[in-house]
Amino acid sequence: MKIIMLGAPGAGKGTQAGILSRKLGIPTISTGNILRAAVKAGTPVGLEAKSYMDGGKLVPDGVIIGILAEALAGPDCAKGYILDGVPRTIPQAQAMEEQGIEIDAVLDLDVPDETIIRRMSGRRVCPVCGASYHIVNAPPKEEGVCDQCGGQLTVRADDAPQTVLDRLRTYHEQTEPLLAFYEARGKLRTVKDQPTIEANTAEILRTLGI
Numbered sequence: 670m671k672i673i674m675l676g677a678p679g680a681g682k683g684t685q686a687g688i689l690s691r692k693l694g695i696p697t698i699s700t701g702n703i704l705r706a707a708v709k710a711g712t713p714v715g716l717e718a719k720s721y722m723d724g725g726k727l728v729p730d731g732v733i734i735g736i737l738a739e740a741l742a743g744p745d746c747a748k749g750y751i752l753d754g755v756p757r758t759i760p761q762a763q764a765m766e767e768q769g770i771e772i773d774a775v776l777d778l779d780v781p782d783e784t785i786i787r788r789m790s791g792r793r794v795c796p797v798c799g800a801s802y803h804i805v806n807a808p809p810k811e812e813g814v815c816d817q818c819g820g821q822l823t824v825r826a827d828d829a830p831q832t833v834l835d836r837l838r839t840y841h842e843q844t845e846p847l848l849a850f851y852e853a854r855g856k857l858r859t860v861k862d863q864p865t866i867e868a869n870t871a872e873i874l875r876t877l878g879i
Contacts, residue, residue: 670693670695670749670774670877671749671750671773671774672749672750672752672772672773672774673751673752673756673774673775673776674686674751674754674776674778675776675777675778675847675848675851676776676777676779676780677782677785677841678785678827678833678836678837679785679786679788679789679792680778680779680780680862681778681866681869682753682778683699683701683753684866685776685866685869685870686751686753688866688870689751689870690751692874692879693749693751693879694748695746695748695750695751696746696750696751697750697751697753698737698740698746698750698753698755699753699754700728700733700736700737700753701753701754704718704722704728704732705722705799714732714736717732718732722826722827723827723832724835725827725832725835725836725839726835727757727839727843730758730761730764733755733757733761734761734765734768737755737765737770741770749773752772756847757844757847758843758847759847759850762847762851772851773856774856774877775847775851775856775857776860776873776876777857777859777860778860778862778869779859779860779861779862780862781862784862785833785837786830786833786834786837788803790830791803791804791806792824792825792828793809793813793822793823793824794822794823794824795815795817795818795820795821795822795823796820796821797815797818797820798815798818800816800817800818802815802822806866858876858877859876860872860873860876
């Protein structure tokens with residue numbers, strides 16, 4: 670299957686994409702992870718993207734579509750893929766169509782803003798190995814310390830309260846219109862937020878008919 674994951678920042682797209690990837694045996698293409706890796710490596714595109722990401726703004730289309738085209742050209746995507754974090758705007762979606770990128774289903778993880786804000790305020794990340802945690806839903810064994818490497822956990826710049834509000838506003842203004850775009854093409858599948866990660870996965874699989 671060729672799937673797009675849509676939803677506000679913090680809706681659980683990355684988590685569910687990873688679960689689906691394992692269940693379906695297809696790779697997840699996360700532009701967020703690719704961009705963060707580029708930022709950590711200090712590449713030119715990483716430095717360019719950093720200013721946008723830190724401010725909760727969208728990375729320019731040229732950077733996103735270029736990264737996507739390279740990823741989908743790989744042999745691991747021959748049997749399908751899951752796109753997490755792209756497209757983020759209608760022009761990006763149109764550019765993907767123009768490049769012949771095929772999509773079977775678009776999953777919209779529908780989570781209220783209040784829930785998003787509560788979730789993201791509790792997220793922590795290890796700056797050393799990149800492992801992610803949540804102080805309520807997935808806490809480390811020792812508070813503030815990474816289970817995997819012992820690094821001191823931090824709050825990502827784009828999880829800071831004001832940045833979260835800015836990211837939500839950007840999502841509603843620029844990404845949410847994609848719902849109507851894909852609904853008109855008969856691709857949209859809306860998944861209402863469930864109480865647990867496992868329940869969300871079950872609802873996604875039910876929605877996809879798997």
